Amino acid sequence: MRILLMGAPGSGKGTQAGFIAQKAKVSSVSSGDLFRKNLSEKSELGILAKTFMDRGEYVPDDVTIRMVLDWINDPSNTSGFVLDGFPRTLPQAIALDEELGSVDKVIFFDVPNNDLIERLSGRLICRTCQASFHKIFYPSKNGMICDKCPDELYQRDDDKADVVTNRLKVYMQETQPVIQYYAKQNKLITVDGSKSVDEVESELEMALND
Numbered sequence: 342m343r344i345l346l347m348g349a350p351g352s353g354k355g356t357q358a359g360f361i362a363q364k365a366k367v368s369s370v371s372s373g374d375l376f377r378k379n380l381s382e383k384s385e386l387g388i389l390a391k392t393f394m395d396r397g398e399y400v401p402d403d404v405t406i407r408m409v410l411d412w413i414n415d416p417s418n419t420s421g422f423v424l425d426g427f428p429r430t431l432p433q434a435i436a437l438d439e440e441l442g443s444v445d446k447v448i449f450f451d452v453p454n455n456d457l458i459e460r461l462s463g464r465l466i467c468r469t470c471q472a473s474f475h476k477i478f479y480p481s482k483n484g485m486i487c488d489k490c491p492d493e494l495y496q497r498d499d500d501k502a503d504v505v506t507n508r509l510k511v512y513m514q515e516t517q518p519v520i521q522y523y524a525k526q527n528k529l530i531t532v533d534g535s536k537s538v539d540e541v542e543s544e545l546e547m548a549l550n551d
């Protein structure tokens with residue numbers, strides 16, 4: 342079974358990747374995992390990717406695609422896979438189909454924008470011990486003071502609502518054509534990612550057995 346997971350940052354797809362992989366009896370990997378692996382192993386692709394990152398540039402599609410294909414073509418992944426966060430662009434999706442023929446299921450975690458902004462912009466970090474909290478879902482017992490040490494909590498610039506809103510806008514612009522591409526192939530399964538983790542799991546279980 343070849344499964345792709347799509348969804349904006351904060352949609353919860355990363356949380357469910359392990360569950361889906363276990364149900365489908367395959368391994369899961371995220372594009373972020375593959376970057377970290379190639380960088381830490383200093384593979385040829387990792388070194389190449391780093392030259393772009395060091396210049397503050399985006400790593401080009403073909404480098405990302407080769408990292409993913411290397412992983413897919415690994416003998417331990419021949420029975421299938423769960424790919425989390427790839428493809429992110431239409432050229433990546435087309436390259437994947439050219440290599441594999443096609444995938445089996447594409448699961449899109451649909452979450453309203455306002456929920457995503459609430460989830461992503463609620464994060465607070467301790468200045469001293471770096472402990473991570475959430476204004477709504479995991480607040481510190483001491484308000485804006487860390488409950489693991491006595492220092493204050495702050496919001497990272499990346500987590501500010503306007504930055505988060507812009508990141509989501511970019512994500513939607515990039516991935517809308519990918520979603521349409523798989524919808525046309527009748528591969529797209531949309532799950533309601535605004536529900537609780539348990540409810541999303543039962544929705545996924547039904548979708549996988551289908």
Ligand SMILES: [Zn+2]
Pocket residue numbers: 467468469470471472487488489490491492
């Ligand atoms: Zn602290």
